[in-house]
Amino acid sequence: MYQKTLEKLQELTIACEKLLNKIFSQQYNPFYYHGAVPNLFMWTLFITGLLLFAYFQPTLDSAYISVNYISSKIPFGNVIRGLHRYAADAMMIAVLIHAVRVYFTDRYRKYRWIAWYSGVALLLCMLVIGITGYILVWDERSYMIVLMMTDALKQIPLVGHGLAKIFINGHVITHYTMAMSFFFHVGISFLLLYLLWLHYLRISRPVTDVPLGLGLLLVSSIMLPAAVLPVASGKPAVLTQIPHEFPVDWFYLWVFPMFSSMPAMIVWTALFIAVAILLALPFLIVDEGKSPAAVSLDNCVGCTLCAKDCPYEAIYMVPRTDHPKFKQLAIVIDSRCAECGLCVGACAFKAIDLPQKHSKEIIAKIGDVLKEPAGAGV
Amino acid sequence: MADDKKKKIIGIVCERSVDLKKHIKNNHLAEKDNVAVVEMICSGMIQPIMIEEGFKQGADGVFVMGCQIGDCHFREGNKWCQDRLLGLRPPNIKKTIDKNKIRGFWLAKCDYKKFLDKVNKFEEDLKNLPQPEAPKPAAANV
Numbered sequence: 001m002y003q004k005t006l007e008k009l010q011e012l013t014i015a016c017e018k019l020l021n022k023i024f025s026q027q028y029n030p031f032y033y034h035g036a037v038p039n040l041f042m043w044t045l046f047i048t049g050l051l052l053f054a055y056f057q058p059t060l061d062s063a064y065i066s067v068n069y070i071s072s073k074i075p076f077g078n079v080i081r082g083l084h085r086y087a088a089d090a091m092m093i094a095v096l097i098h099a100v101r102v103y104f105t106d107r108y109r110k111y112r113w114i115a116w117y118s119g120v121a122l123l124l125c126m127l128v129i130g131i132t133g134y135i136l137v138w139d140e141r142s143y144m145i146v147l148m149m150t151d152a153l154k155q156i157p158l159v160g161h162g163l164a165k166i167f168i169n170g171h172v173i174t175h176y177t178m179a180m181s182f183f184f185h186v187g188i189s190f191l192l193l194y195l196l197w198l199h200y201l202r203i204s205r206p207v208t209d210v211p212l213g214l215g216l217l218l219v220s221s222i223m224l225p226a227a228v229l230p231v232a233s234g235k236p237a238v239l240t241q242i243p244h245e246f247p248v249d250w251f252y253l254w255v256f257p258m259f260s261s262m263p264a265m266i267v268w269t270a271l272f273i274a275v276a277i278l279l280a281l282p283f284l285i286v287d288e289g290k291s292p293a294a295v296s297l298d299n300c301v302g303c304t305l306c307a308k309d310c311p312y313e314a315i316y317m318v319p320r321t322d323h324p325k326f327k328q329l330a331i332v333i334d335s336r337c338a339e340c341g342l343c344v345g346a347c348a349f350k351a352i353d354l355p356q357k358h359s360k361e362i363i364a365k366i367g368d369v370l371k372e373p374a375g376a377g378v
Numbered sequence: 379m380a381d382d383k384k385k386k387i388i389g390i391v392c393e394r395s396v397d398l399k400k401h402i403k404n405n406h407l408a409e410k411d412n413v414a415v416v417e418m419i420c421s422g423m424i425q426p427i428m429i430e431e432g433f434k435q436g437a438d439g440v441f442v443m444g445c446q447i448g449d450c451h452f453r454e455g456n457k458w459c460q461d462r463l464l465g466l467r468p469p470n471i472k473k474t475i476d477k478n479k480i481r482g483f484w485l486a487k488c489d490y491k492k493f494l495d496k497v498n499k500f501e502e503d504l505k506n507l508p509q510p511e512a513p514k515p516a517a518a519n520v
Contacts, residue, residue, distance in 0.1 A: 014486050017449070032448035107451065205454070305468060309422070311453035340452035341423025345459065348426070348469030357419060363431045369405045369414040370388055370435040 003285065009104040024214070033210045034098045040210055040218060041091035042192065048084040049189070056136065058182040059175045063138040064236045071230070082226025088130060090222050092251040095123060109282035111202070111312060111338045118198040120278045125188050125195065130252030132188075135181040141246035143237035146173060146181075148259050155264035173239065202336055204313045291356040292337030293344070295330050299351035302328030306343035306352050312336050315343060315352075384412035385438040385504045387497070390428055392421040392444045394451050396485050396493045413497060420444070422455025426462060426471040433475060439504045441481040441497070449486070456484060478507055 017031045024030065030037055055074060057066040070077040099119060102108045108116045131149070135142045146168065153164040165171065169180035200206045210218065234246065248257060258267045292314075307315040307330055314336035320329040330343075330352060343352045344359050353359055391398065398407070398415060407413040414437075418424065421444025432440040442463060444456035461467035463482045471480070483496050 011488065014488050017446075018486060018488065021446070026446060026448065029448065032446075105451070203453070309454070309458055311455070338452055340420050340455060341418070342420065342452060342455050342458060345420075345423045345425055345455070345462070346469070354419075354423075357423075359423070359425060359428070362416060362418060362423075363428055365416050366388060366390070366428060366431050367435045369416055370386065370432065370437055372405065372414070 006104070006106065010106065013101055013104045028211060028214045028217075030210070030214060030218070031101065033207060033214065034094070034101050036207050036210045037218060038091050038094040038098055039196075039208050040215055041087045041094055041222075044087040044219065044222070045084060045091065046189070048080050048087065049186075051080050052084060053186070056182075058136070058178045060138065060173070060178055060237075060239075061175075063136060063178055064233060067137050067233055071232070078230045079223070079226050082229070082231045083222060085231045086222040086225050088133065089249070089251050090218070092126065092130070095126065099123070103281070109285065110287065111314075111336055113282045114201055115199055115203070116282050117279065118195050118201075120275065122192060122195045122199065124275070125192055127252060127255075129185055129188050129192075130249075131255075132181045132185040134249065134253060136178070136185060137233050138178065138237050139234035140237055140243040141234050143239070144243050144246050145253070145256065146177065147242065148256055152259050152264035152267065156268060202313050204311055290334065290337070290339070291354065292334040292339060293332050293341075293352050293354055295332060296351045296353070297322075297329070299349050300326070300329050301349050301351065302326045302330070303349070304328065304330075305346040305348070306330050309342050309346035311340070311342060312338050314338070385501050386412055386414075386436060387439045387441065387501060387504070388414045388416065388432045388437045389441045389443055389497075390421075390424050390432070391415055391417050391442075392456070393417045393419065395421070395443050395445045395483075395487065396489050397487050398490075401490065407497075409494065410497065410501075412501075420450065420452050420455040421459040422450065422452060422457075424459055424462075426469050429480060430472055430475065433479070439479045439481070439500060441483060441500055443483040443485065443493070445484065446486050447484050460484070476507075479504065 013031075017029065020029045020031050026032070052070060055066055055070050055077075057063060067081070071081055072078070074080075102116075102119075131145060135145055150164045150168055153167055154160045156163065167180070168174075169176040200208075209215075235243075237243075248254070255267065255271070258270075302317065302320065304317055307317050314333050316331050316333065317328045318331050319327060323329075332343075332352075339354055339356070341354050341357065344354060350359070398417070401408050402415055405414055405416070407415060421442055424442055429440050429442070442459060444459055445451065447456055447460060450456045458467060460482055462469070462471070463480060465471070471477070481496070481500050483493060485493055485496075
């Protein structure tokens with residue numbers, strides 16, 4: 001049942017892909033760069049963030065003023081600020097498409113579980129970065145976010161009060177609250193880079209860049225709203241006036257409407273369960289046992305072709321001493337092997353093969369199939 | 379020599395590209411019984427010897443089919459296969475084999491119609507092949 005649904009969903013993605021192929025052509029189809037597109041937006045965020053960083057003052061008194069100074073006084077400051085906001089939304093959309101596509105096309109489990117797990121961590125970090133980013137503006141919305149988040153954190157048993165204390169950096173909202181939000185916003189952004197390294201682990205030649213044409217198109221697609229619909233702060237936050245509502249960014253701040261409509265503990269439990277489900281997903285489908293590629297000692301000449309072609313960094317070359325002529329031997333790391341057979345296709349010496357689907361059998365089958373009279377048994 | 383005798387064609391096909399399960403009878407296409415099909419895990423597993431074996435066993439043409447370039451389930455299989463057909467990546471196909479008799483199709487799961495068109499075109503090309511000037515260089519079609 002579960003697998004039937006997945007198959008249907010896969011057909012859906014392929015249909016979308018066909019449509020996009022017609023619009024963008026195969027070379028520029030963003031679906032084929034679904035991992036690189038979030039990356040493009042991430043670098044946009046880093047660069048625009050760096051420019052904002054130069055003028056931003058992380059204190060309660062001057063945060064709002066400095067953000068407005070960026071918007072109104074710095075040449076193109078408005079556009080940079082808009083880019084920073086819209087790139088964040090675009091990145092979330094791109095990440096969700098990436099995750100959904102990977103899930104629908106069955107590319108998230110088995111030898112890919114590290115990428116899935118680091119992806120979940122990346123997504124959570126993005127949410128924290130997004131929420132703390134909205135605090136930095138220090139308008140009414142920021143104040144509400146701080147108040148609601150502190151309340152919600154305090155509801156968590158045992159660690160709640162500690163977390164709330166870390167979040168506002170003390171017992172009450174002070175300048176240090178702003179400094180802490182700034183630290184989270186920037187610090188966790190750099191944590192993204194480490195997590196991305198984990199994300200790329202075991203992938204040879206990850207596709208991290210989109211083609212120039214597509215990149216320009218995507219950047220202009222956020223440049224346009226940044227220029228036409230400039231981002232503006234709300235009313236400045238006044239600590240003595242507690243605001244009651246604020247405009248919600250549905251990509252990053254969706255948790256706050258949940259906090260306001262139900263007890264915080266229910267929201268935290270729901271989030272916890274959601275993350276647990278995400279982490280359990282790769283192991284929901286049980287596969288038959290592994291049969292990774294095997295190297296034949298007699299045939300391997302150490303040409304490195306299979307190691308170069310392996311898309312999962314599962315084949316390593318090691319020096320060998322047991323052979324008079326050949327100095328290297330290919331070694332397969334079983335846990336990384338995807339059993340895809342790319343190494344078999346790369347080998348001209350019949351030295352590496354999948355035990356379950358041996359190339360000899362396929363060659364024999366090619367012979368058999370051709371010997372059968374055409375149309376026999378139809 | 380464009381005779382009426384049907385050309386024997388064999389396809390070495392990635393099981394994740396065009397879904398042929400419903401269309402295969404006894405290892406041949408139900409609609410075109412001169413086209414034999416062998417399914418594999420990934421087009422990247424196709425060795426040049428397999429293509430050579432097809433010709434050795436009397437095929438008039440061999441086509442390879444994988445998923446759309448850029449969308450290999452195993453990331454790079456169809457790219458490597460395409461490069462091998464083009465002669466850009468070792469191991470190479472024997473030089474004695476006429477590259478006009480080899481085709482690469484790169485199609486998604488739902489592209490059965492396109493697939494049939496391409497096979498028909500390939501068959502047509504094979505029939506016209508023995509004329510001295512080949513219709514087009516093989517590389518252009520891969």
